[in-house]
Amino acid sequence: MAAREPPDKAKPEHVVARIVRSLFVIHCAFLAAAGGFLALAELSPYLASLKAEMAKSDTALPLCYLVWVISHGARRLMKAKVAADLKAVREENRRKGKRR
């Protein structure tokens, strides 16, 4: 089996790349969700009225964007913690496997 050494994600260039990628994903996901909302507004009268209200307000879109970014950020932080823990579990078991 090929060597399974993961790339060193702590390197500065990887950290920057991950931040850029995260920002890209957050914004793309926001655009996709907004697109989904607009599509659903064509089907649902309630969402259509919400869309009309949003079109009248200047604060609606920035507010949604802010809540989206904060929520997405919270999830990514949580995922990073989970990933670190899983990585530790894998490392520990890999070491045990090598020793056997």
Next chain:
Amino acid sequence: MIGPFLPLLIGIVALFAILILGDLLAHPYRRELAAMGEKMISSRHFTESERSAIDLMLSASTSFLTGFLFILLPFFFLFDLVRGRVDKSQPPVETRGQIGRFVMLAIISVFAANPFAGLIWLPLYGLLVAVAAIGHVSSSGQLLRAFSRSIRLRRAVHL
């Protein structure tokens, strides 16, 4: 000011709350998956392709995108069944049990990472297990192969 959009804001927060809750609930299973996967990779009881599939699964089972790619899983599974590219050999009981458990944990992990896509593929998965049972095919072995194919596809398109 916020009044008319409150349901929308609650909807956004609820969406992420579901995802975070899913990650939290699935964490013990993911820990077990990671520990079990590493043990299986270092074990000599598994074939090279199985170990490679397990390694791929371990690295991708917490991803939101993998959840979407799992929608393709039934098609890979059926494609193999229709083409007759199935392994009907009976692996040792302990290996079969481990693969079955690993696949189950992987399904829980991917479902928790993207429960919305999971609602689409999970019912299909149940159907496929029934089809595999009728065809006397190891559903967990086939699923492991289908998993690794969907993840390889994801890697191929650089997602």
